[in-house]
Amino acid sequence: MAVADLDLDLDLDVFAGPFDLLMAVVLREEISLLDLQLGEVVVAYVEHLEREGELELEVATEFLVLIAALLELKSRLMLPSPEEELDELKPEEAVEELLARMLEYRRYRDAAKVLADRFESQRGYLYRSAPLPPELRRVAVEAATAVYDPDALGAALGDLLTEPPDVDISHIRPTVSLERRLRALRDVLRSRSSFDFDEEFGNEDRLTQAVTVFGLLELYRKGEITWEQDRAFGPIRVKKAIPDAIHKQG
Amino acid sequence: MSDLSRTVESLLFLAPQPVSVKDLAEAAQATEGQVEEAIELLREDLAEGKRGVVLREVGGGFGLASDPASEEAARRLLAKPRTPPLTQAQAETLAIVAYLQPVTRPEIARIRGVTSESAVASLAERGLIEESGRSQFGAAIFKTSELFERLFGLSGLDQLPDPSRFDPSPEDERDLRERLLKAGEQRAEP
């Protein structure tokens, strides 16, 4: 089973069709990576997963590797190094690059399987963990000289006393739930019929903002809101949908 | 050697303390009579002078001990402390035990925000910390050892770096414990 077998239909701004076709047209440069919103592909994939209701792990990981490879290629296109001309990535080169990435990942995935099996087969062997008999312990203490610096303990305690900054943990363990962001959006819309996204949520951290945008997509899908944005990266004006247009209240 | 004798030998090998016949029987799912028979077999195999390990009956239970004849060799191999550099997890765990002792394992985990089994086990194995009883809820309680003070060149626990160096400085030990727990809970928040 490979990603190419993934049964995922996409309906994007620049492309409509199955995922494997998208991969191919990107590789053949019929669509520029620069025009492709990879985020949309991911959202479509997540929705696909929701519909299917089951996660084919192998496909999911290959999908992620593939998207990551595309992101890397894209960022390379967007941020050419000064001495390098904007790299014209030929389709064959792109295929090779993607293949190399997928093959490298597969190698470790297969090694992981062997290691996991080995771990399983070795778990029955238990090792002894007991203190040394007193006569040996006594000698060990007598032979000990100072080798560690007490300041290392002070420093470790200092680290532990430091309360973690919010942003820092958010990218390690996402703490933003879509549900809560939906509630926040609906709260705002209860008192006002429209609002400016940046004014309302501009002070939130990036992850919260991103999830709030997902929330907007969800509310849009349910017909609760519409929005306007005159230009890319311009302000987003969110409007409550007129009541009779609401066909499904979440 | 019977299957049960082998199991009993395994159990005595792993247990850090002598084990009673009753506990052996429960663990091996056998009767006490069967365990006693198995021990009789072991007693012959592990009589003094036969192997490197001998069977001992101590304090109402049975345990394995190293053959006294090898004590000199053991001293040469083991009676020097092992002192590889501490990993971050070990340094944090050791700092918690040093400053807050006595401290329980769940408390260490709460402060670090992650379970700390392997750090606690390796510090105990190296003799830097030791169990000093159980809390009323049955959790193991740890404190630092004499070896710890030697290896850190401390003449006493009051020689630990003053936590008031940290800003804002904790006022006393209780305050220190509370602040560590609070920071730990924030770290662990999902």
Place this chain on the structure above:
Amino acid sequence: MSDLSRTVESLLFLAPQPVSVKDLAEAAQATEGQVEEAIELLREDLAEGKRGVVLREVGGGFGLASDPASEEAARRLLAKPRTPPLTQAQAETLAIVAYLQPVTRPEIARIRGVTSESAVASLAERGLIEESGRSQFGAAIFKTSELFERLFGLSGLDQLPDPSRFDPSPEDERDLRERLLKAGEQRAEP
């Protein structure tokens, strides 16, 4: 059983870690050749299925472990639950560290295609990998631990399966390449 075999068995019983032939020879005041002979004798006595304890060559030395047949009884006695198996993410991360060590976190993420923070953290917590310094850009560098070799029953890292056996077959590779390209050709058709 020879005196030296008995001494070696004693030392392995007491030592908290696997011990190398060299260290055993020093402690027992014997030559390495003599120790190797003594280990051969022990290896027969402590072969799998003979006693409750088996001799294992792990982590660059020799150590004693309990026979897997008594695992359940041991867990009942020591109230030690079975550690959970490795998750897919942990196994993949461990494979990358094992084969590429020393390796940085970003490199792990690059190969897996996803950030691997939590897999790295839990492997470190389980004591299977450890930090061994920082790269020139400040990223933590990881390697596998001695415990990894012990728990995976490896006498050394060279005992890991030959990585070339994970090379995709030329057929697989061709197949994958064709599938990627073929999809594009479908579009060219009217």
